[in-house]
Amino acid sequence: MSTKFADDSLALHTDLYQINMAESYWADGIQNRKAVFELFFRRLPFGNGYAIFAGLERVLDYLKDFHFSESDLEYLREELGYKEDFLSYIKDLRFTGDVYSMKEGELVFANEPILRIEAPLIEAQLIESALLNIVNYQTLIATKASRIKQVVKDEIVMEFGTRRAHEMDAAVWGARATIIGGVEATSNVRAGKRFGIPVAGTHAHSMIQAYKSEYEAFHSYAKRHKDCVFLVDTYNTLKIGIPTAIKVAKELGDKINFNGIRLDSGDIAFLSKEARRMLDEAGFTDAKVVVSNDLDEYTILNLKSQGAKVDIWGIGTKLITAYDQPALGGVYKIVSIENESGEMVDTIKISSTTEKVTTPGRKKLYRIIDRENGKAEGDYITMHDEDPSSEKRLKMFHPVHTFISKFVTNFEAKDLHVKVIEDGTVIYKNPPLQEMREYAKENLNLLWDEYKRSLNPEEYPVDLSQKCWENKMRNIEEVQEMVEDFINN
Ligand SMILES: Nc1ncnc2c1ncn2[C@@H]1O[C@H](COP(=O)(O)OP(=O)(O)OP(=O)(O)O)[C@@H](O)[C@H]1O
Numbered sequence: 001m002s003t004k005f006a007d008d009s010l011a012l013h014t015d016l017y018q019i020n021m022a023e024s025y026w027a028d029g030i031q032n033r034k035a036v037f038e039l040f041f042r043r044l045p046f047g048n049g050y051a052i053f054a055g056l057e058r059v060l061d062y063l064k065d066f067h068f069s070e071s072d073l074e075y076l077r078e079e080l081g082y083k084e085d086f087l088s089y090i091k092d093l094r095f096t097g098d099v100y101s102m103k104e105g106e107l108v109f110a111n112e113p114i115l116r117i118e119a120p121l122i123e124a125q126l127i128e129s130a131l132l133n134i135v136n137y138q139t140l141i142a143t144k145a146s147r148i149k150q151v152v153k154d155e156i157v158m159e160f161g162t163r164r165a166h167e168m169d170a171a172v173w174g175a176r177a178t179i180i181g182g183v184e185a186t187s188n189v190r191a192g193k194r195f196g197i198p199v200a201g202t203h204a205h206s207m208i209q210a211y212k213s214e215y216e217a218f219h220s221y222a223k224r225h226k227d228c229v230f231l232v233d234t235y236n237t238l239k240i241g242i243p244t245a246i247k248v249a250k251e252l253g254d255k256i257n258f259n260g261i262r263l264d265s266g267d268i269a270f271l272s273k274e275a276r277r278m279l280d281e282a283g284f285t286d287a288k289v290v291v292s293n294d295l296d297e298y299t300i301l302n303l304k305s306q307g308a309k310v311d312i313w314g315i316g317t318k319l320i321t322a323y324d325q326p327a328l329g330g331v332y333k334i335v336s337i338e339n340e341s342g343e344m345v346d347t348i349k350i351s352s353t354t355e356k357v358t359t360p361g362r363k364k365l366y367r368i369i370d371r372e373n374g375k376a377e378g379d380y381i382t383m384h385d386e387d388p389s390s391e392k393r394l395k396m397f398h399p400v401h402t403f404i405s406k407f408v409t410n411f412e413a414k415d416l417h418v419k420v421i422e423d424g425t426v427i428y429k430n431p432p433l434q435e436m437r438e439y440a441k442e443n444l445n446l447l448w449d450e451y452k453r454s455l456n457p458e459e460y461p462v463d464l465s466q467k468c469w470e471n472k473m474r475n476i477e478e479v480q481e482m483v484e485d486f487i488n489n
Pocket residue numbers: 264265266267268269270292293294295299302303306
Protein backbone atom coordinates (compact mmCIF):
# COMPACT_ATOMS: atom_id res chain seq x y z
CA MET A 1 0.00 0.00 0.00
CA SER A 2 1.34 3.37 -0.96
CA THR A 3 -0.28 5.65 1.64
CA LYS A 4 -1.14 5.48 5.33
CA PHE A 5 -4.87 5.27 4.57
CA ALA A 6 -6.38 1.80 4.45
CA ASP A 7 -8.59 1.23 1.42
CA ASP A 8 -11.40 -0.25 3.46
CA SER A 9 -14.59 1.12 1.93
CA LEU A 10 -15.97 2.01 -1.49
CA ALA A 11 -17.55 5.34 -0.47
CA LEU A 12 -14.61 7.26 -1.94
CA HIS A 13 -14.94 5.35 -5.20
CA THR A 14 -16.47 8.51 -6.56
CA ASP A 15 -15.59 11.79 -8.21
CA LEU A 16 -14.54 14.63 -5.94
CA TYR A 17 -17.36 16.82 -7.21
CA GLN A 18 -19.95 14.50 -5.69
CA ILE A 19 -18.51 15.10 -2.22
CA ASN A 20 -18.32 18.82 -2.86
CA MET A 21 -21.96 18.92 -3.94
CA ALA A 22 -22.90 16.81 -0.93
CA GLU A 23 -21.19 19.33 1.33
CA SER A 24 -23.14 22.20 -0.21
CA TYR A 25 -26.46 20.36 0.16
CA TRP A 26 -25.63 19.70 3.80
CA ALA A 27 -24.48 23.26 4.48
CA ASP A 28 -27.73 24.60 3.00
CA GLY A 29 -29.84 22.10 4.88
CA ILE A 30 -31.34 20.53 1.74
CA GLN A 31 -29.45 17.24 2.02
CA ASN A 32 -32.56 15.34 3.05
CA ARG A 33 -34.87 16.62 0.35
CA LYS A 34 -36.32 13.66 -1.48
CA ALA A 35 -34.78 13.25 -4.91
CA VAL A 36 -35.41 10.92 -7.83
CA PHE A 37 -32.56 10.02 -10.15
CA GLU A 38 -32.58 7.75 -13.19
CA LEU A 39 -29.75 5.84 -14.79
CA PHE A 40 -29.91 5.36 -18.56
CA PHE A 41 -27.81 5.58 -21.71
CA ARG A 42 -28.56 7.57 -24.81
CA ARG A 43 -27.06 5.39 -27.50
CA LEU A 44 -26.79 1.64 -27.86
CA PRO A 45 -23.24 0.28 -27.97
CA PHE A 46 -21.60 -1.35 -31.02
CA GLY A 47 -24.43 -0.10 -33.25
CA ASN A 48 -26.40 -2.98 -31.78
CA GLY A 49 -30.19 -3.08 -31.71
CA TYR A 50 -30.42 -3.80 -27.97
CA ALA A 51 -28.27 -4.02 -24.84
CA ILE A 52 -28.30 -6.55 -22.02
CA PHE A 53 -28.41 -5.11 -18.54
CA ALA A 54 -25.82 -6.40 -16.07
CA GLY A 55 -24.43 -5.01 -12.82
CA LEU A 56 -27.29 -5.10 -10.33
CA GLU A 57 -25.64 -7.56 -7.95
CA ARG A 58 -22.64 -5.31 -7.45
CA VAL A 59 -24.82 -2.22 -7.18
CA LEU A 60 -26.73 -3.89 -4.36
CA ASP A 61 -23.51 -4.94 -2.59
CA TYR A 62 -22.20 -1.41 -2.88
CA LEU A 63 -25.36 0.29 -1.61
CA LYS A 64 -25.81 -2.19 1.22
CA ASP A 65 -22.33 -1.39 2.56
CA PHE A 66 -22.24 2.29 1.71
CA HIS A 67 -20.46 4.19 4.50
CA PHE A 68 -17.40 6.36 5.01
CA SER A 69 -14.82 4.44 7.00
CA GLU A 70 -12.51 5.97 9.60
CA SER A 71 -9.68 6.04 7.08
CA ASP A 72 -11.93 7.68 4.46
CA LEU A 73 -12.76 10.43 6.95
CA GLU A 74 -9.13 10.76 7.95
CA TYR A 75 -8.12 11.15 4.32
CA LEU A 76 -10.86 13.71 3.64
CA ARG A 77 -9.77 15.62 6.73
CA GLU A 78 -6.00 15.43 6.46
CA GLU A 79 -5.37 15.46 2.74
CA LEU A 80 -8.38 17.24 1.26
CA GLY A 81 -9.13 19.66 4.07
CA TYR A 82 -12.81 18.93 4.68
CA LYS A 83 -14.04 20.40 7.95
CA GLU A 84 -14.96 18.43 11.02
CA ASP A 85 -18.65 19.42 11.08
CA PHE A 86 -19.27 17.98 7.60
CA LEU A 87 -17.15 14.91 8.31
CA SER A 88 -19.02 14.13 11.50
CA TYR A 89 -22.25 14.36 9.46
CA ILE A 90 -21.15 11.96 6.74
CA LYS A 91 -19.64 9.58 9.31
CA ASP A 92 -23.08 8.17 10.01
CA LEU A 93 -24.39 8.43 6.48
CA ARG A 94 -25.84 5.22 5.02
CA PHE A 95 -27.99 4.61 1.97
CA THR A 96 -31.58 4.78 3.22
CA GLY A 97 -33.51 5.19 -0.01
CA ASP A 98 -35.53 3.01 -2.39
CA VAL A 99 -34.15 1.55 -5.60
CA TYR A 100 -36.11 0.20 -8.55
CA SER A 101 -34.17 -1.70 -11.15
CA MET A 102 -34.41 -3.86 -14.19
CA LYS A 103 -33.38 -7.46 -13.58
CA GLU A 104 -29.98 -8.52 -14.86
CA GLY A 105 -30.40 -10.09 -18.28
CA GLU A 106 -33.18 -7.64 -19.19
CA LEU A 107 -33.08 -6.16 -22.68
CA VAL A 108 -32.50 -2.46 -22.46
CA PHE A 109 -32.70 0.30 -25.05
CA ALA A 110 -31.61 3.91 -25.32
CA ASN A 111 -33.26 6.53 -23.13
CA GLU A 112 -35.10 4.24 -20.79
CA PRO A 113 -34.48 4.14 -17.04
CA ILE A 114 -32.48 1.07 -16.04
CA LEU A 115 -32.44 2.08 -12.38
CA ARG A 116 -34.51 4.59 -10.47
CA ILE A 117 -33.13 5.87 -7.19
CA GLU A 118 -35.45 7.57 -4.70
CA ALA A 119 -33.45 8.83 -1.76
CA PRO A 120 -32.42 11.86 0.25
CA LEU A 121 -30.61 14.14 -2.18
CA ILE A 122 -27.18 13.77 -0.57
CA GLU A 123 -27.30 9.97 -0.71
CA ALA A 124 -28.59 9.80 -4.26
CA GLN A 125 -25.85 12.21 -5.32
CA LEU A 126 -22.94 10.47 -3.61
CA ILE A 127 -23.61 7.10 -5.25
CA GLU A 128 -23.74 8.36 -8.85
CA SER A 129 -20.18 7.65 -9.99
CA ALA A 130 -19.96 4.16 -8.56
CA LEU A 131 -23.33 3.13 -10.00
CA LEU A 132 -22.36 4.37 -13.45
CA ASN A 133 -18.97 2.72 -13.20
CA ILE A 134 -20.54 -0.64 -12.40
CA VAL A 135 -23.47 -0.58 -14.80
CA ASN A 136 -21.68 0.96 -17.76
CA TYR A 137 -18.96 -1.68 -17.80
CA GLN A 138 -20.99 -4.75 -17.02
CA THR A 139 -23.80 -3.84 -19.42
CA LEU A 140 -21.28 -3.15 -22.16
CA ILE A 141 -19.61 -6.54 -21.74
CA ALA A 142 -22.88 -8.46 -21.44
CA THR A 143 -24.00 -6.79 -24.67
CA LYS A 144 -20.77 -7.61 -26.48
CA ALA A 145 -21.13 -11.22 -25.35
CA SER A 146 -24.70 -11.30 -26.61
CA ARG A 147 -23.66 -9.92 -29.99
CA ILE A 148 -21.07 -12.66 -30.28
CA LYS A 149 -23.62 -15.29 -29.24
CA GLN A 150 -26.07 -14.06 -31.88
CA VAL A 151 -23.47 -14.93 -34.52
CA VAL A 152 -22.15 -18.10 -32.91
CA LYS A 153 -25.67 -19.46 -32.29
CA ASP A 154 -25.62 -23.01 -30.89
CA GLU A 155 -21.89 -23.54 -30.59
CA ILE A 156 -20.10 -22.92 -27.31
CA VAL A 157 -18.24 -19.75 -26.35
CA MET A 158 -15.53 -19.74 -23.70
CA GLU A 159 -14.33 -16.44 -22.26
CA PHE A 160 -10.50 -16.26 -22.29
CA GLY A 161 -9.96 -12.56 -21.62
CA THR A 162 -8.38 -12.24 -18.17
CA ARG A 163 -4.86 -11.45 -19.38
CA ARG A 164 -6.11 -8.61 -21.57
CA ALA A 165 -8.83 -7.19 -19.31
CA HIS A 166 -8.48 -3.71 -17.88
CA GLU A 167 -7.15 -4.98 -14.52
CA MET A 168 -8.44 -7.58 -12.13
CA ASP A 169 -11.90 -6.27 -11.27
CA ALA A 170 -12.71 -6.00 -14.94
CA ALA A 171 -11.61 -9.59 -15.57
CA VAL A 172 -13.79 -11.03 -12.84
CA TRP A 173 -16.91 -8.88 -13.16
CA GLY A 174 -16.49 -8.91 -16.92
CA ALA A 175 -16.42 -12.71 -16.93
CA ARG A 176 -19.67 -12.66 -14.97
CA ALA A 177 -21.24 -10.21 -17.43
CA THR A 178 -20.31 -12.41 -20.41
CA ILE A 179 -22.24 -15.27 -18.83
CA ILE A 180 -25.36 -13.07 -18.56
CA GLY A 181 -24.83 -12.23 -22.23
CA GLY A 182 -24.85 -15.91 -23.19
CA VAL A 183 -21.28 -17.21 -22.89
CA GLU A 184 -21.02 -20.76 -21.51
CA ALA A 185 -17.80 -20.74 -19.47
CA THR A 186 -14.79 -18.72 -18.38
CA SER A 187 -11.13 -19.56 -17.99
CA ASN A 188 -10.96 -17.30 -14.90
CA VAL A 189 -10.91 -19.57 -11.89
CA ARG A 190 -11.60 -16.78 -9.40
CA ALA A 191 -14.74 -15.82 -11.31
CA GLY A 192 -15.73 -19.49 -11.18
CA LYS A 193 -15.24 -19.61 -7.42
CA ARG A 194 -16.92 -16.30 -6.73
CA PHE A 195 -19.93 -16.56 -9.03
CA GLY A 196 -20.32 -20.26 -9.71
CA ILE A 197 -19.54 -19.83 -13.39
CA PRO A 198 -18.44 -23.03 -15.19
CA VAL A 199 -14.66 -22.87 -15.65
CA ALA A 200 -12.93 -24.48 -18.60
CA GLY A 201 -9.62 -24.45 -20.37
CA THR A 202 -6.98 -26.19 -22.44
CA HIS A 203 -3.23 -25.53 -22.15
CA ALA A 204 -0.73 -23.05 -23.60
CA HIS A 205 2.12 -23.18 -26.09
CA SER A 206 4.51 -22.81 -23.14
CA MET A 207 3.72 -26.37 -22.09
CA ILE A 208 4.65 -27.75 -25.49
CA GLN A 209 7.82 -25.68 -25.51
CA ALA A 210 8.68 -26.74 -21.96
CA TYR A 211 8.53 -30.41 -22.96
CA LYS A 212 10.01 -29.68 -26.39
CA SER A 213 7.75 -32.17 -28.20
CA GLU A 214 3.99 -32.19 -28.48
CA TYR A 215 4.03 -35.96 -27.94
CA GLU A 216 5.61 -35.63 -24.50
CA ALA A 217 3.55 -32.58 -23.53
CA PHE A 218 0.22 -34.23 -24.46
CA HIS A 219 1.16 -37.40 -22.57
CA SER A 220 2.20 -35.43 -19.55
CA TYR A 221 -1.02 -33.42 -19.58
CA ALA A 222 -3.09 -36.57 -19.93
CA LYS A 223 -1.37 -38.19 -16.95
CA ARG A 224 -3.05 -35.77 -14.57
CA HIS A 225 -6.09 -34.59 -16.54
CA LYS A 226 -8.76 -36.93 -17.79
CA ASP A 227 -10.44 -34.30 -19.98
CA CYS A 228 -8.01 -33.34 -22.72
CA VAL A 229 -8.05 -30.69 -25.41
CA PHE A 230 -4.63 -30.57 -27.06
CA LEU A 231 -3.20 -27.37 -28.54
CA VAL A 232 -1.91 -28.38 -31.96
CA ASP A 233 -0.45 -25.28 -33.63
CA THR A 234 2.93 -24.83 -31.95
CA TYR A 235 5.11 -26.20 -34.78
CA ASN A 236 3.02 -27.41 -37.69
CA THR A 237 -0.70 -27.92 -37.23
CA LEU A 238 -1.47 -30.39 -40.00
CA LYS A 239 1.83 -32.29 -40.20
CA ILE A 240 2.72 -32.61 -36.51
CA GLY A 241 0.09 -31.14 -34.14
CA ILE A 242 -3.10 -32.94 -35.15
CA PRO A 243 -1.42 -36.27 -36.00
CA THR A 244 0.30 -36.24 -32.58
CA ALA A 245 -2.95 -35.44 -30.77
CA ILE A 246 -4.63 -38.35 -32.57
CA LYS A 247 -1.69 -40.68 -31.82
CA VAL A 248 -1.74 -39.85 -28.09
CA ALA A 249 -5.53 -40.19 -27.94
CA LYS A 250 -5.33 -43.62 -29.57
CA GLU A 251 -2.53 -44.75 -27.25
CA LEU A 252 -4.43 -43.67 -24.13
CA GLY A 253 -7.87 -44.88 -25.27
CA ASP A 254 -10.36 -44.91 -22.39
CA LYS A 255 -7.82 -43.58 -19.93
CA ILE A 256 -8.71 -40.06 -21.11
CA ASN A 257 -11.64 -38.17 -22.57
CA PHE A 258 -10.15 -36.89 -25.78
CA ASN A 259 -12.37 -33.83 -26.04
CA GLY A 260 -10.62 -32.30 -29.01
CA ILE A 261 -7.93 -29.98 -30.30
CA ARG A 262 -7.38 -26.23 -30.17
CA LEU A 263 -6.18 -24.05 -33.05
CA ASP A 264 -4.71 -20.67 -32.11
CA SER A 265 -3.12 -19.38 -35.33
CA GLY A 266 -3.16 -19.67 -39.08
CA ASP A 267 -6.13 -19.88 -41.39
CA ILE A 268 -8.90 -20.96 -39.04
CA ALA A 269 -11.39 -21.75 -41.82
CA PHE A 270 -8.99 -24.03 -43.67
CA LEU A 271 -7.37 -25.60 -40.61
CA SER A 272 -10.67 -26.27 -38.84
CA LYS A 273 -12.03 -28.10 -41.89
CA GLU A 274 -8.85 -30.13 -42.18
CA ALA A 275 -8.85 -30.83 -38.43
CA ARG A 276 -12.46 -32.04 -38.60
CA ARG A 277 -11.65 -34.33 -41.50
CA MET A 278 -8.56 -35.79 -39.80
CA LEU A 279 -10.34 -36.34 -36.47
CA ASP A 280 -13.31 -37.98 -38.19
CA GLU A 281 -11.08 -40.23 -40.28
CA ALA A 282 -9.32 -41.31 -37.12
CA GLY A 283 -12.68 -42.22 -35.58
CA PHE A 284 -12.84 -39.27 -33.18
CA THR A 285 -16.11 -37.90 -34.47
CA ASP A 286 -17.06 -36.52 -31.04
CA ALA A 287 -13.79 -34.68 -30.55
CA LYS A 288 -14.34 -30.93 -30.77
CA VAL A 289 -12.50 -28.29 -32.74
CA VAL A 290 -11.75 -25.38 -30.44
CA VAL A 291 -10.41 -22.16 -31.96
CA SER A 292 -9.01 -18.92 -30.56
CA ASN A 293 -6.93 -15.97 -31.81
CA ASP A 294 -8.28 -12.45 -31.74
CA LEU A 295 -11.84 -13.47 -32.48
CA ASP A 296 -14.96 -11.36 -32.40
CA GLU A 297 -18.41 -11.44 -33.99
CA TYR A 298 -17.12 -10.05 -37.30
CA THR A 299 -14.35 -12.63 -37.71
CA ILE A 300 -16.65 -15.42 -36.58
CA LEU A 301 -19.33 -14.44 -39.10
CA ASN A 302 -16.70 -14.39 -41.81
CA LEU A 303 -15.24 -17.73 -40.75
CA LYS A 304 -18.70 -19.26 -40.81
CA SER A 305 -19.26 -17.94 -44.31
CA GLN A 306 -16.07 -19.78 -45.31
CA GLY A 307 -17.50 -23.00 -43.90
CA ALA A 308 -15.22 -23.20 -40.85
CA LYS A 309 -15.93 -26.31 -38.80
CA VAL A 310 -15.74 -25.04 -35.27
CA ASP A 311 -17.45 -26.40 -32.18
CA ILE A 312 -16.06 -24.10 -29.49
CA TRP A 313 -14.94 -20.48 -29.78
CA GLY A 314 -12.40 -19.20 -27.23
CA ILE A 315 -12.68 -15.41 -27.09
CA GLY A 316 -10.52 -13.09 -25.03
CA THR A 317 -9.33 -9.57 -25.81
CA LYS A 318 -12.11 -8.34 -28.03
CA LEU A 319 -14.81 -9.55 -25.67
CA ILE A 320 -13.49 -8.53 -22.26
CA THR A 321 -12.31 -5.12 -23.43
CA ALA A 322 -15.32 -4.41 -25.68
CA TYR A 323 -12.63 -3.70 -28.23
CA ASP A 324 -14.67 -1.79 -30.81
CA GLN A 325 -16.47 0.36 -28.26
CA PRO A 326 -14.54 0.84 -25.05
CA ALA A 327 -17.29 2.57 -23.07
CA LEU A 328 -21.03 2.69 -22.67
CA GLY A 329 -22.20 6.26 -22.13
CA GLY A 330 -24.67 5.65 -19.32
CA VAL A 331 -25.71 8.76 -17.39
CA TYR A 332 -27.44 9.45 -14.09
CA LYS A 333 -29.90 12.32 -14.10
CA ILE A 334 -32.12 13.96 -11.52
CA VAL A 335 -35.76 13.97 -12.64
CA SER A 336 -37.66 15.14 -9.57
CA ILE A 337 -36.85 16.89 -6.28
CA GLU A 338 -38.76 17.92 -3.19
CA ASN A 339 -39.24 21.68 -2.75
CA GLU A 340 -39.26 23.66 0.50
CA SER A 341 -43.00 22.96 0.92
CA GLY A 342 -42.46 19.24 0.74
CA GLU A 343 -43.92 18.81 -2.77
CA MET A 344 -42.12 16.84 -5.45
CA VAL A 345 -41.25 19.03 -8.43
CA ASP A 346 -40.15 17.60 -11.74
CA THR A 347 -36.91 18.85 -13.19
CA ILE A 348 -35.45 18.86 -16.69
CA LYS A 349 -32.08 19.38 -18.35
CA ILE A 350 -32.38 21.19 -21.66
CA SER A 351 -29.97 20.72 -24.52
CA SER A 352 -29.76 21.88 -28.09
CA THR A 353 -29.33 18.22 -29.00
CA THR A 354 -32.86 16.78 -28.87
CA GLU A 355 -31.73 13.41 -27.60
CA LYS A 356 -29.96 15.03 -24.63
CA VAL A 357 -33.09 16.69 -23.22
CA THR A 358 -34.01 14.62 -20.16
CA THR A 359 -37.52 13.34 -19.53
CA PRO A 360 -38.69 14.80 -16.23
CA GLY A 361 -40.65 13.09 -13.49
CA ARG A 362 -40.83 9.88 -11.54
CA LYS A 363 -41.57 7.31 -14.19
CA LYS A 364 -42.29 3.69 -14.87
CA LEU A 365 -41.21 1.51 -17.74
CA TYR A 366 -43.29 -1.15 -19.48
CA ARG A 367 -42.59 -3.57 -22.29
CA ILE A 368 -45.63 -3.86 -24.52
CA ILE A 369 -45.92 -7.45 -25.71
CA ASP A 370 -48.39 -8.57 -28.37
CA ARG A 371 -50.33 -11.49 -26.89
CA GLU A 372 -50.94 -13.05 -30.29
CA ASN A 373 -47.39 -13.38 -31.60
CA GLY A 374 -45.48 -13.01 -28.31
CA LYS A 375 -43.31 -10.25 -29.74
CA ALA A 376 -42.48 -6.90 -28.18
CA GLU A 377 -44.18 -3.92 -29.83
CA GLY A 378 -41.92 -1.47 -28.04
CA ASP A 379 -41.18 -0.04 -24.61
CA TYR A 380 -43.47 2.48 -23.02
CA ILE A 381 -42.44 5.04 -20.41
CA THR A 382 -45.24 6.40 -18.24
CA MET A 383 -45.60 8.72 -15.28
CA HIS A 384 -45.54 6.89 -12.01
CA ASP A 385 -49.30 6.82 -11.50
CA GLU A 386 -50.17 5.34 -14.90
CA ASP A 387 -50.88 1.73 -15.74
CA PRO A 388 -51.11 0.91 -19.45
CA SER A 389 -52.55 -2.54 -18.63
CA SER A 390 -55.90 -0.88 -17.98
CA GLU A 391 -56.07 0.41 -21.56
CA LYS A 392 -57.81 -1.57 -24.30
CA ARG A 393 -56.21 0.32 -27.15
CA LEU A 394 -52.81 1.86 -26.48
CA LYS A 395 -51.49 4.66 -28.63
CA MET A 396 -47.72 4.41 -29.04
CA PHE A 397 -45.96 7.28 -30.73
CA HIS A 398 -42.38 8.36 -31.40
CA PRO A 399 -41.33 10.84 -28.68
CA VAL A 400 -39.67 13.22 -31.15
CA HIS A 401 -41.36 12.50 -34.49
CA THR A 402 -44.80 12.23 -32.93
CA PHE A 403 -46.62 11.64 -36.21
CA ILE A 404 -45.08 8.15 -36.28
CA SER A 405 -47.64 6.27 -34.23
CA LYS A 406 -49.58 3.05 -33.92
CA PHE A 407 -52.37 1.58 -31.83
CA VAL A 408 -51.79 -1.66 -29.98
CA THR A 409 -54.56 -3.92 -28.74
CA ASN A 410 -54.48 -7.32 -27.01
CA PHE A 411 -51.18 -6.66 -25.32
CA GLU A 412 -49.42 -7.42 -22.08
CA ALA A 413 -47.72 -4.46 -20.38
CA LYS A 414 -44.78 -5.94 -18.49
CA ASP A 415 -43.46 -3.70 -15.71
CA LEU A 416 -39.67 -3.82 -16.17
CA HIS A 417 -38.76 -2.42 -12.76
CA VAL A 418 -38.46 -4.42 -9.58
CA LYS A 419 -38.13 -2.77 -6.18
CA VAL A 420 -34.75 -4.02 -5.04
CA ILE A 421 -34.03 -1.77 -2.07
CA GLU A 422 -36.59 -0.41 0.38
CA ASP A 423 -35.59 2.17 2.99
CA GLY A 424 -31.98 1.18 2.51
CA THR A 425 -32.57 -2.56 2.94
CA VAL A 426 -31.95 -4.93 0.07
CA ILE A 427 -35.19 -6.83 -0.49
CA TYR A 428 -34.20 -8.51 -3.76
CA LYS A 429 -32.53 -11.89 -3.97
CA ASN A 430 -30.18 -12.22 -6.91
CA PRO A 431 -31.10 -15.31 -8.92
CA PRO A 432 -28.32 -17.73 -9.90
CA LEU A 433 -26.22 -16.49 -12.81
CA GLN A 434 -27.42 -19.25 -15.11
CA GLU A 435 -30.97 -18.07 -14.51
CA MET A 436 -30.03 -14.54 -15.54
CA ARG A 437 -28.50 -16.00 -18.69
CA GLU A 438 -31.69 -17.92 -19.46
CA TYR A 439 -33.71 -14.79 -18.77
CA ALA A 440 -31.66 -12.83 -21.32
CA LYS A 441 -32.13 -15.63 -23.84
CA GLU A 442 -35.91 -15.72 -23.31
CA ASN A 443 -36.06 -11.96 -23.60
CA LEU A 444 -34.30 -12.09 -26.95
CA ASN A 445 -37.15 -14.27 -28.20
CA LEU A 446 -39.43 -11.26 -27.68
CA LEU A 447 -37.57 -9.34 -30.36
CA TRP A 448 -38.15 -9.58 -34.08
CA ASP A 449 -34.97 -10.57 -35.94
CA GLU A 450 -34.78 -7.08 -37.46
CA TYR A 451 -33.76 -5.69 -34.07
CA LYS A 452 -31.21 -8.44 -33.45
CA ARG A 453 -29.07 -8.39 -36.58
CA SER A 454 -25.53 -7.24 -35.82
CA LEU A 455 -25.33 -4.82 -38.74
CA ASN A 456 -27.71 -1.84 -39.08
CA PRO A 457 -30.54 -3.21 -36.96
CA GLU A 458 -33.96 -1.53 -36.97
CA GLU A 459 -34.56 0.93 -34.16
CA TYR A 460 -36.73 -0.55 -31.42
CA PRO A 461 -39.46 1.88 -30.27
CA VAL A 462 -39.05 3.48 -26.84
CA ASP A 463 -42.09 5.70 -26.49
CA LEU A 464 -43.52 8.06 -23.91
CA SER A 465 -47.12 7.96 -22.74
CA GLN A 466 -49.23 10.98 -23.68
CA LYS A 467 -49.09 12.20 -20.08
CA CYS A 468 -45.33 11.74 -19.85
CA TRP A 469 -44.81 13.52 -23.16
CA GLU A 470 -47.07 16.41 -22.13
CA ASN A 471 -45.23 16.72 -18.82
CA LYS A 472 -41.95 16.91 -20.74
CA MET A 473 -43.30 19.59 -23.09
CA ARG A 474 -44.63 21.59 -20.13
CA ASN A 475 -41.25 21.44 -18.42
CA ILE A 476 -39.51 22.53 -21.61
CA GLU A 477 -41.90 25.50 -21.91
CA GLU A 478 -41.33 26.47 -18.28
CA VAL A 479 -37.59 26.51 -18.81
CA GLN A 480 -38.00 28.50 -22.01
CA GLU A 481 -40.09 31.07 -20.12
CA MET A 482 -37.49 31.22 -17.36
CA VAL A 483 -34.73 31.81 -19.90
CA GLU A 484 -36.83 34.54 -21.61
CA ASP A 485 -37.48 36.24 -18.25
CA PHE A 486 -33.81 36.10 -17.43
CA ILE A 487 -32.82 37.64 -20.74
CA ASN A 488 -35.45 40.39 -20.52
CA ASN A 489 -34.72 41.44 -16.92
N1 LIG B 1 -9.89 -17.85 -42.67
C1 LIG B 1 -9.86 -16.71 -42.01
N2 LIG B 1 -10.59 -15.67 -42.45
C2 LIG B 1 -10.58 -14.49 -41.82
N3 LIG B 1 -9.85 -14.25 -40.72
C3 LIG B 1 -9.10 -15.25 -40.23
C4 LIG B 1 -9.06 -16.52 -40.85
N4 LIG B 1 -8.24 -17.29 -40.14
C5 LIG B 1 -7.77 -16.56 -39.11
N5 LIG B 1 -8.29 -15.34 -39.16
C6 LIG B 1 -8.09 -14.21 -38.22
O1 LIG B 1 -7.02 -13.43 -38.76
C7 LIG B 1 -6.29 -12.80 -37.72
C8 LIG B 1 -4.79 -13.04 -37.88
O2 LIG B 1 -4.53 -14.38 -38.21
P1 LIG B 1 -3.07 -14.91 -38.36
O3 LIG B 1 -3.08 -16.25 -38.93
O4 LIG B 1 -2.24 -13.89 -39.04
O5 LIG B 1 -2.75 -15.04 -36.87
P2 LIG B 1 -1.41 -14.82 -36.19
O6 LIG B 1 -1.71 -14.72 -34.74
O7 LIG B 1 -0.70 -13.70 -36.84
O8 LIG B 1 -0.71 -16.18 -36.52
P3 LIG B 1 0.66 -16.60 -35.95
O9 LIG B 1 0.43 -16.84 -34.50
O10 LIG B 1 0.97 -17.81 -36.75
O11 LIG B 1 1.59 -15.45 -36.24
C9 LIG B 1 -6.85 -13.34 -36.43
O12 LIG B 1 -7.76 -12.40 -35.91
C10 LIG B 1 -7.62 -14.58 -36.85
O13 LIG B 1 -8.73 -14.83 -35.99
